[in-house]
Amino acid sequence: MTPALCGLMVAGLLDDAAASAGKVAAIANTPPGFLERTFDFDKSALFCWLVVISALVLWNIARARRGMKVTVRHIAGLDAVEEAVGRATEMGRPILFVPGIQDMDNVQTIAGLTVLARVGKTTAEYDAQIEVPTARSLVMTAAREALQASYMSVGRTDSYNPELVYYVTDEQFGYTAYVSGLMVRKKPATCFYLGQFFAESLILAETGNAIGAIQIAGTAESSQLPFFVAACDYTLIGEELFAASAYLSGEPDQMGGLRGQDFCKALVGGVLVVAVAAATLAAITGSAALDSATGFFRMLVGA
Amino acid sequence: MTRKFAMLLTFLAGATMVVSYFIRPTQSWGEDVAEWFNVLAAIAFVLGAANLAKVHLERLSSRSAGWGYSVIVLLAFGATMLVGLLKVGVHPQELAPTVAFSGEKDASGSAFWWAYSYAMSPITSTMFALLAFFVASAAFRAFRAKNTEAALLLVTAFVVLLGRTFAGVVLTGWMPESLSFLRLENLATTILEVFASAGNRAILIGIAIGVAATSLKIMLGIDRSYLGGGS
Numbered sequence: 097m098t099p100a101l102c103g104l105m106v107a108g109l110l111d112d113a114a115a116s117a118g119k120v121a122a123i124a125n126t127p128p129g130f131l132e133r134t135f136d137f138d139k140s141a142l143f144c145w146l147v148v149i150s151a152l153v154l155w156n157i158a159r160a161r162r163g164m165k166v167t168v169r170h171i172a173g174l175d176a177v178e179e180a181v182g183r184a185t186e187m188g189r190p191i192l193f194v195p196g197i198q199d200m201d202n203v204q205t206i207a208g209l210t211v212l213a214r215v216g217k218t219t220a221e222y223d224a225q226i227e228v229p230t231a232r233s234l235v236m237t238a239a240r241e242a243l244q245a246s247y248m249s250v251g252r253t254d255s256y257n258p259e260l261v262y263y264v265t266d267e268q269f270g271y272t273a274y275v276s277g278l279m280v281r282k283k284p285a286t287c288f289y290l291g292q293f294f295a296e297s298l299i300l301a302e303t304g305n306a307i308g309a310i311q312i313a314g315t316a317e318s319s320q321l322p323f324f325v326a327a328c329d330y331t332l333i334g335e336e337l338f339a340a341s342a343y344l345s346g347e348p349d350q351m352g353g354l355r356g357q358d359f360c361k362a363l364v365g366g367v368l369v370v371a372v373a374a375a376t377l378a379a380i381t382g383s384a385a386l387d388s389a390t391g392f393f394r395m396l397v398g399a
Numbered sequence: 400m401t402r403k404f405a406m407l408l409t410f411l412a413g414a415t416m417v418v419s420y421f422i423r424p425t426q427s428w429g430e431d432v433a434e435w436f437n438v439l440a441a442i443a444f445v446l447g448a449a450n451l452a453k454v455h456l457e458r459l460s461s462r463s464a465g466w467g468y469s470v471i472v473l474l475a476f477g478a479t480m481l482v483g484l485l486k487v488g489v490h491p492q493e494l495a496p497t498v499a500f501s502g503e504k505d506a507s508g509s510a511f512w513w514a515y516s517y518a519m520s521p522i523t524s525t526m527f528a529l530l531a532f533f534v535a536s537a538a539f540r541a542f543r544a545k546n547t548e549a550a551l552l553l554v555t556a557f558v559v560l561l562g563r564t565f566a567g568v569v570l571t572g573w574m575p576e577s578l579s580f581l582r583l584e585n586l587a588t589t590i591l592e593v594f595a596s597a598g599n600r601a602i603l604i605g606i607a608i609g610v611a612a613t614s615l616k617i618m619l620g621i622d623r624s625y626l627g628g629g630s
Contacts, residue, residue, distance in 0.1 A: 120623045143421055146611065153612045157621060201436050203610050210624035233447030234440055242625055262454050263447035267519075270524035281465060295530060302533040305540075316606040318599055320504055326541040335601045338609035349621050353612055360608045387425060 141168045153356030160352025173330030174343045180310045184285035185224040192284040196232040196291020210341035216246030228261040231271040236263045272274035272296040276303045293320050301327035308314040404619040413618035482510035562587020
């Protein structure tokens with residue numbers, strides 16, 4: 097969609113529809129200019145949302161840096177991290193951390209590793225043992241880096257054992273079989289499942305439940321959330337996985353980013369309410385203006 | 400210094416992916432970055448295989464608990480790698496009938512194909528089949544009517560379960576057309592398409608914003624936790 101066409105669509109909200117259609121046809125036949133050849137205008141709505149989200153997040157980070165106090169609601173699953181690590185220490189059993197089954201190009205895996213770094217700090221402070229079997233070689237390397245830095249940050253480098261972060265297999269159910277077997281044999285006191293999961297989610301969570309471990313799960317894979325909710329003690333639902341790093345660190349930058357996310361959600365919610373109201377009223381009254389407004393909202397969400 | 404370099408690389412790769420998505424002349428750049436990732440992952444795979452062998456050899460040499468499993472892992476690992484690399488049982492391609500190694504390693508009839516079809520595939524299917532039992536045990540726990548919310552969940556699950564089977568149709572099929580919305584199959588559809596769908600979309604919107612914000616923080620080096628946090 098070219099800028100000229102976009103302009104006409106907006107103008108079409110006010111102009112006579114037939115006249116606009118003629119202009120659209122005329123412009124559609126003209127050869128594309130430099131801007132049309134360079135920028136993909138079919139993705140302009142998405143681009144606008146990206147700019148708005150980025151701006152809101154960065155603005156809130158800047159405000160947090162200037163000293164603005166950010167209050168975050170309690171997330172039970174993250175409040176329980178310390179308790180879960182403490183329990184494993186008291187019982188003298190290991191902690192199992194599963195960072196999903198996807199690679200480092202997946203943002204959920206990265207979110208899982210950010211939580212691993214925080215959990216690693218607590219583990220180092222309590223001198224507990226954490227075991228991280230991974231389904232991807234790159235995740236193993238990144239997890240080792242994250243854990244080593246965590247142990248170093250609390251001055252417990254001597255306690256860090258890289259051998260406890262290791263690669264198992266890329267095969268989904270091969271990995272599941274290994275981790276399930278490990279859980280049955282070693283009986284970890286605490287299990288973390290944070291990252292992207294598929295069908296293995298319930299197999300892992302139910303095995304953990306059977307051995308009586310405290311289980312904290314988090315994923316943005318919405319189809320797996322019900323399984324984790326049913327089988328785990330605490331579940332980070334969707335965005336909470338991405339908020340975990342900020343929540344656990346409490347750093348102003350991170351908290352500002354979290355507030356920015358909330359601003360974005362409020363904005364999206366507002367747009368949705370207005371769009372639904374416009375569409376409903378357009379259907380009831382048959383108003384052409386409201387119908388055009390509904391079309392504009394559809395364009396805004398890329399529908 | 401290493402961390403700064405990693406952060407710079409992260410920014411460059413992320414920015415390239417974003418730019419290539421919107422700017423037409425740079426569209427191939429994103430594919431190039433994804434290709435670099437594949438190259439890195441392939442190199443890391445060697446690291447992973449070496450780590451796997453090391454872990455299990457150590458377990459075997461120290462005779463630690465479960466060392467017998469390590470023997471099976473090492474045997475299976477070595478045998479699969481060997482038949483794959485040597486293309487055992489592979490028939491030559493029609494284009495090069497005199498070259499014994501010209502066929503695909505996993506072509507039908509090869510030893511690699513046999514190992515996958517008759518060992519790997521049934522074992523993974525067995526693991527997957529365990530889900531049926533785990534779903535039953537998880538459902539048993541989740542649907543206990545301990546409080547109002549759990550009771551609501553139980554009733555909803557009951558309606559959806561019946562509505563998705565022939566039992567639902569048989570039980571409420573007698574209802575007149577004017578009350579057809581109360582038939583179990585229609586109630587199940589309404590629950591899935593209206594209530595569940597609305598809740599799911601709310602979660603998805605939160606996830607999408609979370610992904611965008613997290614990616615931005617990682618690209619700009621605001622969130623460095625995955626590198627171990629701190630500066």
